[in-house]
Each structure stands twice: as C-alpha cells, then as structure tokens.
Amino acid sequence: MGIRILSPEVASQIAAGEVVERPASVVKELVENSIDADAREIRVEVGQGGRRLIRVTDDGCGVPAAEAELAFHRHSTSKLASAEDLNHITTLGFRGEALASIAAVSRVTFLTRAAEEEAGTLLRLEGGRVVARRPVGRPPGTTVTVEDLFYNVPARRKFLRSEATERRHIDAWVTRYALAYPHLRFALTHDGREGFHSPGSGDLRDVLVAVHGVKTGAALLEIPEDPGSGSSIRVRGFVGPPSLHRGDRGGITLFVNGRWIQDARLAYAVIQAYHTLLPTGRYPVATIFISLPPEEVDVNVHPAKAEVRFQDGNEVFRVVQRAVRRSVLEQAHIPAASLPASPTWPGFRPSDRRPPVWAAQAQEPAVQPALPPREAPSGMPLLRVVGQVGAAYIIAEGPDGLYLIDQHAAHERVLYERMMAQREEGVPSQGLLEPEPVDLSPETAGLVEAHRESLRRLGFELEPFGGSTFLVRALPAVLAHARAAEVLADVARALQEGRSQVAEETEQAVMRRVCKQAAVKAGQVLTREEMEGLVQALERCASPRTCPHGRPTMIHISVAQLAREFGRE
Ligand code: ADP
Numbered sequence: 001m002g003i004r005i006l007s008p009e010v011a012s013q014i015a016a017g018e019v020v021e022r023p024a025s026v027v028k029e030l031v032e033n034s035i036d037a038d039a040r041e042i043r044v045e046v047g048q049g050g051r052r053l054i055r056v057t058d059d060g061c062g063v064p065a066a067e068a069e070l071a072f073h074r075h076s077t078s079k080l081a082s083a084e085d086l087n088h089i090t091t092l093g094f095r096g097e098a099l100a101s102i103a104a105v106s107r108v109t110f111l112t113r114a115a116e117e118e119a120g121t122l123l124r125l126e127g128g129r130v131v132a133r134r135p136v137g138r139p140p141g142t143t144v145t146v147e148d149l150f151y152n153v154p155a156r157r158k159f160l161r162s163e164a165t166e167r168r169h170i171d172a173w174v175t176r177y178a179l180a181y182p183h184l185r186f187a188l189t190h191d192g193r194e195g196f197h198s199p200g201s202g203d204l205r206d207v208l209v210a211v212h213g214v215k216t217g218a219a220l221l222e223i224p225e226d227p228g229s230g231s232s233i234r235v236r237g238f239v240g241p242p243s244l245h246r247g248d249r250g251g252i253t254l255f256v257n258g259r260w261i262q263d264a265r266l267a268y269a270v271i272q273a274y275h276t277l278l279p280t281g282r283y284p285v286a287t288i289f290i291s292l293p294p295e296e297v298d299v300n301v302h303p304a305k306a307e308v309r310f311q312d313g314n315e316v317f318r319v320v321q322r323a324v325r326r327s328v329l330e331q332a333h334i335p336a337a338s339l340p341a342s343p344t345w346p347g348f349r350p351s352d353r354r355p356p357v358w359a360a361q362a363q364e365p366a367v368q369p370a371l372p373p374r375e376a377p378s379g380m381p382l383l384r385v386v387g388q389v390g391a392a393y394i395i396a397e398g399p400d401g402l403y404l405i406d407q408h409a410a411h412e413r414v415l416y417e418r419m420m421a422q423r424e425e426g427v428p429s430q431g432l433l434e435p436e437p438v439d440l441s442p443e444t445a446g447l448v449e450a451h452r453e454s455l456r457r458l459g460f461e462l463e464p465f466g467g468s469t470f471l472v473r474a475l476p477a478v479l480a481h482a483r484a485a486e487v488l489a490d491v492a493r494a495l496q497e498g499r500s501q502v503a504e505e506t507e508q509a510v511m512r513r514v515c516k517q518a519a520v521k522a523g524q525v526l527t528r529e530e531m532e533g534l535v536q537a538l539e540r541c542a543s544p545r546t547c548p549h550g551r552p553t554m555i556h557i558s559v560a561q562l563a564r565e566f567g568r569e
Pocket residue numbers: 029033034037058060061062063071072076077078079092093094095096097098099100141142
C-alpha cells in the first residue's frame with residue numbers, strides 16, 4: 001500500500017483516541033471544562049456506565065452564541081493565546097482538544113448560555129458534524145450531553161469493560177475533582193440513582209468523609225502548614241495515621257496545582273515517609289495537594305494531562321516526604337491513632353459486630369466475655385481471635401475449644417468466593433501505571449489469546465504486542481501490587497492445566513491462581529483488626545472450611561481433647 005494522507009474523519013478519530021479512552025475520560029474532560037468555567041455546582045449524570053449517556057451540567061460562565069461551534073474545532077480554546085502562555089498554565093484545559101475529540105466519537109448535544117447574553121444556544125453534533133442548531137432559553141451555564149459513545153468506532157466500543165468497571169473509573173474522577181475543589185458542589189448519578197455527592201462547604205474534611213466514610217474521614221490527619229520550609233512548593237492535605245493502611249498504593253491520591261496526577265515517584269515519597277511505621281507490604285492512605293508556581297511544572301507532557309514534569313523533581317520529592325513524615329509523627333499519638341484501624345486486606349471489611357473482648361471486660365469487669373453459642377450462616381462457629389502463631393496461623397476460640405486458622409488458605413477462600421460473585425459483572429481491575437510487555441512462549445501466548453475474553457472478565461487487560469508478547473494494561477485489582485510478568489506466567493500455567501476441560505473449569509483454575517497470588521502469605525504478621533476482619537469474612541463464605549484447592553482452612557481442637565491431653569480426664 002502506498003503512502004497516503006488519511007481522511008479527516010479517520011485522522012480525527014485517531015486523535016480522539018488519545019483523549020477519549022473510555023467513558024471516564026469524557027467525564028474528566030467535561031468536569032474540567034466546568035471547573036475552568038468557574039462553576040459552583042457540577043452535576044454528572046451517567047447511563048449504563050457512560051456508554052449510553054454522559055451528561056455534565058454546570059452553572060459556569062457559558063459559551064457566547066457566536067462561539068458555540070468554534071468550541072468544537074480542534075485546537076480551539078479560550079484558555080491559551082500564545083506559546084508563551086504554556087509556561088504558566090492555571091486552567092485545567094488548554095489544548096483545545098476535548099470537545100472536538102468527544103464529538104468525533106459520539107453524539108453530542110451542547111446547550112449553553114453565556115451569563116451576559118439573553119438566550120442560550122443548542123447545538124447537536126454527530127460524529128463531529130453539526131446537525132442542528134437553534135436558540136433556546138436556559139439559565140446561564142452549560143450542559144453537555146454525550147450519547148452513544150464510540151458508536152462510530154467499533155474497535156473502541158469492543159474494548160469497553162463491564163459497566164461496573166466503567167462506573168468505577170467515572171466515580172474515581174468525580175471524587176478526585178471533588179477532593180481538589182471542596183468549595184464546589186458535585187453530584188453524581190448512575191442510571192438515575194444518586195451516587196456520590198459533595199456538599200461544597202469548602203472544607204476538605206467534609207469531602208473526605210463523603211469519599212471514605214465517616215470513620216476513615218475522621219481518622220485522617222491534616223498536614224500542618226510549614227511556614228519555615230523556605231520553598232516555593234506548598235503541600236496541603238490529609239494523611240492516614242499509621243494504623244490505617246492498605247495492601248496497595250491506591251489510597252495515595254496526588255494533585256499538582258489542582259490537577260490530579262499519576263506519579264509513581266511522588267507516591268513513593270509518601271510511602272517513604274511512613275518508613276518503619278507500617279507493616280511490610282502495606283501502604284498508607286493520603287490525599288495530597290502540591291502547589292507551586294505554574295512555570296515550575298510542565299503539564300503539557302501527556303494528552304490526558306495525567307502526568308506532569310517538575311523543574312526540580314528532587315525538591316518536590318523532599319518537600320512532600322517531609323510534610324507527610326512530620327504530620328504523621330507529630331499527630332499520630334492523638335486519638336485518631338487509637339481509632340480502630342480498618343482492616344483493608346482485599347476482601348475484609350471492618351465490622352462493628354463484635355467489639356474486642358478487652359473492651360467488654362473493661363466495661364463489665366464482673367462478666368466474663370461470653371462466647372456466642374451461635375453460628376455463621378455457613379455453619380461455621382463464630383470465633384473470637386486470640387492471636388497469631390508463627391506469622392502463619394490465627395488462633396481463635398470457639399464455642400467448643402480452640403481453632404487454628406491457616407491465614408493464607410482462609411484468605412484464598414474469601415477472595416475466591418468474592419471473585420466468583422463478581423465474575424458476571426466483571427472482576428474489578430486496576431490499570432498499571434505503566435503497561436508492561438510480557439514475553440510468553442508461542443504456545444502459551446496462543447492459549448492466552450484464546451482466553452482473552454474470559455480473562456478480561458476476570459480483570460486482566462491484555463493486548464497482543466507482536467510475536468508472543470502481550471502488553472499487560474491492567475490486572476485484577478487484588479493483584480495490583482503483584483508483578484505483571486509473574487502473574488501472567490502463572491495464569492498461562494493455569495490455562496495449560498485446564499486445557500482439556502470445559503471453559504468454566506479453566507476460568508476457575510485461573511481464579512484459583514489469582515487468589516493464591518493475592519492472598520496474604522504465611523510469614524506476614526497481621527494486626528488484630530486484620531485477623532478479625534479475615535475471620536469474619538471467612539464466616540460469611542459459603543464453604544469456609546477449605547481453600548479453593550481443597551486444603552483445610554482450619555483445625556479444631558475441642559475442649560474435651562484439650563482435657564485429655566492435659567490428663568484432666
Ligand atoms: P480546552 O478546555 O482545552 O480549552 P475544550 O475542547 O475542552 O478545550 O473546550 C474548548 C472551549 O470551549 C474552552 O476553551 C471553553 O472556552 C469552551 N467550553 C467548553 N466547555 C465549557 C463549559 N462547560 N463552560 C464554558 N465554556 C466551555
């Protein structure tokens with residue numbers, strides 16, 4: 001095929017691909033426009049995870065009737081006039097690409113009224129072409145409705161994940177902006193049902209409570225002002241006390257000059273600040289806002305503007321690390337630290353159902369903590385955690401003696417049942433910061449390719465990358481901290497084992513592998529809250545007594561047996 005110039009339609013679809021990867025990218029760009037328009041209130045309505053409908057309504061400055069169509073031209077923006085302006089960007093948008101890109105791959109209705117004009121404008125576009133325009137009445141502000149995303153780009157549509165996954169990505173963007181702009185009111189609905197909303201009170205803690213719930217929101221420590229730093233870099237935000245930690249870095253949220261960013265190095269600065277304060281393999285929770293003079297940061301390095309480049313990256317690293325460390329060390333002794341930590345191993349949920357036994361003793365010293373003569377729905381007795389032995393087994397007391405629980409096997413069971421339940425909707429998946437190419441043997445590559453669809457349901461996003469190499473773009477969220485190459489090799493083994501079996505069994509073999517990798521290992525010291533969380537999660541399982549591979553999760557030693565062993569009988 002000779003060289004030729006692409007048609008404008010194809011060229012604009014390719015360009016759109018850089019900005020609009022999935023429904024959440026549309027939400028992000030539209031919300032950014034509303035923020036740039038000085039809106040006070042931003043409403044986001046989503047239908048079918050964004051495939052059918054995304055509508056963002058704001059009460060911002062609106063677009064004058066004469067400029068409405070211009071807003072949809074590529075490289076048209078009101079936020080930048082010259083190349084020099086690129087050196088000090090203070091708005092979220094500046095590339096003038098979003099509306100053009102979104103319109104190229106969907107059906108858009110743009111309804112806007114500039115505050116200083118009498119009437120508003122309605123503009124309809126399909127595949128980037130204006131198909132209708134008329135004056136309309138509406139209060140000042142803008143409503144952008146995006147329907148049938150990727151209707152004209154089947155390749156993209158095919159790669160959309162489950163509705164639940166796309167919803168989660170959308171939720172993530174809306175909550176990020178709610179955190180960054182606490183004085184704005186955000187409201188998000190999915191299919192008409194109210195999801196997240198922030199009060200717009202201007203108080204970041206109110207938004208943190210809306211995002212994380214009352215308990216975690218209240219436990220977070222505010223980073224104090226550091227007037228003596230002598231740096232032009234300012235750090236604000238909230239960090240978790242050392243008792244609050246998770247199994248992945250997903251609890252670390254970073255913003256630079258009001259823009260959410262992905263920056264593995266700065267996330268590491270936060271992690272480093274907790275050095276020796278957290279159990280190994282655990283990560284802190286933090287929401288951090290960095291502000292610095294706009295000319296000291298280049299935001300124009302990524303089409304979706306999710307990455308930035310600092311003039312002095314080392315200095316930013318130092319300032320962030322110091323601010324976080326100070327906050328944690330200075331404040332961690334105040335009551336927040338003694339709040340019950342939320343066990344955050346995947347699959348455990350904190351529960352207030354069973355107060356720790358020492359609390360009961362403190363309140364009612366005369367009464368011995370009675371063990372519930374009760375059972376979990378699974379038929380497993382309800383247990384009280386006593387401790388851990390060998391960093392591998394949880395010791396618990398039940399109605400009839402002692403139980404030793406294998407922490408790894410038990411966690412495997414919990415994860416497995418959860419994954420089974422999630423399979424229909426799609427297992428939550430976590431994109432890698434940097435997609436990783438993984439080489440497989442030609443034979444296993446063929447197997448992976450053949451099972452790509454079911455792997456996708458299980459949270460793997462894999463892309464053929466030439467030869468027998470796959471680009472790993474996302475992993476099941478429970479494996480977010482694992483090494484992509486190892487995970488994929490392991491999955492390939494499971495596929496090989498499951499070859500002659502029916503698809504269902506192959507899928508289960510993959511799930512067992514995933515759960516094995518994700519489960520807490522023997523050798524990991526667990527906090528009491530984590531042990532209690534695990535035992536409670538196990539109690540809720542349908543088959544709590546064995547791991548997915550059939551090994552026992554627990555051993556029971558009855559009171560009678562103990563008496564015999566001690567020669568009391
Ligand atoms: P950018 O945000 O990079 O300027 P966009 O394509 O997102 O590019 O938007 C193009 C222009 O349309 C903006 O510069 C702005 O003038 C106008 N615009 C878009 N959305 C809104 C909105 N919600 N309120 C007011 N003006 C808007």
